[in-house]
Amino acid sequence: MKKIILAALFCHWLATVAAQPQYSKAVNEQIARVEANLSGEMVIDGKPYTLAERMKHYNVAGVSVAVIDNYQIVWAKGYGYADKKENLKVTTNTLFEPGSISKSLNAVGILQLAQRGKIDLYQDINQYLVNWEKKACHRL
Known part of the structure; x- marks a missing residue:
C-alpha cells in the first residue's frame, strides 16, 4: 500500500513539475x-x-x-x-468563473468594435444580438 501511495505522489509531483513552464x-x-x-x-x-x-x-x-x-x-x-x-x-x-471584470472587458471590446466602425453605439442593441430574447426584468 505504501508503494502505491508513494508512486501516486511521485506521479503527481512529476506532473506538477512538468507542467511548470x-x-x-x-x-x-x-x-x-x-x-x-x-x-x-x-x-x-x-x-x-x-x-x-x-x-x-x-x-x-x-x-x-x-x-x-x-x-x-x-x-x-x-x-x-x-x-x-x-x-x-x-x-x-x-x-475561473468570470466576475465583475468581465463587464469592463466587454466594454473595451465593444468600444474597439465601435472605433473600427463594426458597430454603432447609438443603434438598438437588438440589431446586434440576433439570438437575444427580450424578457421583462424584475427586481427581487
Whole structure:
C-alpha cells in the first residue's frame, strides 16, 4: 500500500513539475518582482506588499496571473489553491468563473468594435444580438 501511495505522489509531483513552464532569467526576475510587490510601486500604509500577503489579506484562495506583451503571453503562473479541500493548486490551466471584470472587458471590446466602425453605439442593441430574447426584468 505504501508503494502505491508513494508512486501516486511521485506521479503527481512529476506532473506538477512538468507542467511548470521554464522561463528565461529575465522573465523569472520579472515574476519575482510581481510576486514581491505587485505593481513595483504599490505601498499601503508605508509598506510594500507581496502577492501572497495581498491574497491572505483579501482571503483569496487562488489566483492566476498572465503577463501579455504585443498579444503574446510573456509568462503565466498560478498561485494558491483552486480547491483547498482537495489540495488542488492553481495552475495556468485552472478555469475561473468570470466576475465583475468581465463587464469592463466587454466594454473595451465593444468600444474597439465601435472605433473600427463594426458597430454603432447609438443603434438598438437588438440589431446586434440576433439570438437575444427580450424578457421583462424584475427586481427581487
